[in-house]
Amino acid sequence: MTPTPEHEFRLAAQPLDEVDRVLLAELRDLHEDLDPPPEDLLDRIKFAMTVAALEAQVAEIVSEDRPLAVRGTDYDRADTVTFARDGLSVMVSFEPGDTTRTDIVGWVSEGDIEVELRERGRTRNTVTDEDGRFGFAGVERGLVNFVLRRRDPGAPPIITPAIEL
């Protein structure tokens, strides 16, 4: 049967049905297979949106110390990471391993800094002591960011890139 304009017109005026649903689902699957968005696009968008919403400065990773022993999938997990921006540097340490949670201890080059830990789906806050130390207990493994704020309300917050615990 050759499609005619009349046939097409009639089809167009009908309500959407189950075959249309299946067809659109197949079109979706095909495009997901053939031209998917890059895997890290969602994370990058969320990070960029957070930076924009906070009007924050992004810190750079200055150094990453990796565990010497390569154990299973642990080889790419840093246990100490140092970030810096605008004269402020932050070092965070945590234990690599297979446990679901880990404690984080950190040190900031200035005292009296508010530190926000952004985990997946929640945030926690603490303030450094006068030596610049801070800590978070029982942090779920995964990607986390830190946001640091000086007391001066005019100073922009500083956000670190996400690191994998």
Added chain:
Amino acid sequence: MHTGAGSESLATRAADAFRAFRDGDASGMSTLVDEVTPLLWAVARQQGVDRQSAEDVVQNAWLKLVEHAASIADPQSVLKWLITTTKRDAWSRSARARREEPSAHEDVRDLEPDERSPSPEAAFLDAEEHSVVWGHFARLPERCRVLLRAVAFAERPDYAHVAEALGMPVGSIGPTRGRCLAKLRASLTADPRWELST
């Protein structure tokens, strides 16, 4: 793949997350980015931009949403706003790239294959061997491919909304099938291979 919450449309979920975001609760925005980005990616790519530009365009649309949050009067229009912003930006990049090519490059072979391909359909005609539907989709008029690829990443209550955001006339799709889906159905019905695969 449609993991969204029940009967609510994407547009409504977008409105709710955006309203909360404006009131200082950003927690819903992460889910919204997960749900809407594949649709925006489809819109950008279907305007003929390469993958790198599509990434920039989609990320910029979200950043503009944060930037212009205060000036969006009706949260219910956020989904439409994101689609329109993505489409417009991708279209102007794609138009610029077409003007510059190929004279801006000394040798067309210097270009990545990805940058040369005007649309995903051309690059993936191989897929025709694997899917009858793909072959018929690739032969649809361009405006139909733009519409159908986008609505494939939306939910049914959103179809008319998505079509409108893409600048298609009212009735292009939803509640009736519309001309584009009718064309695809008609050409598939005429293809005996499709009968076998359904």
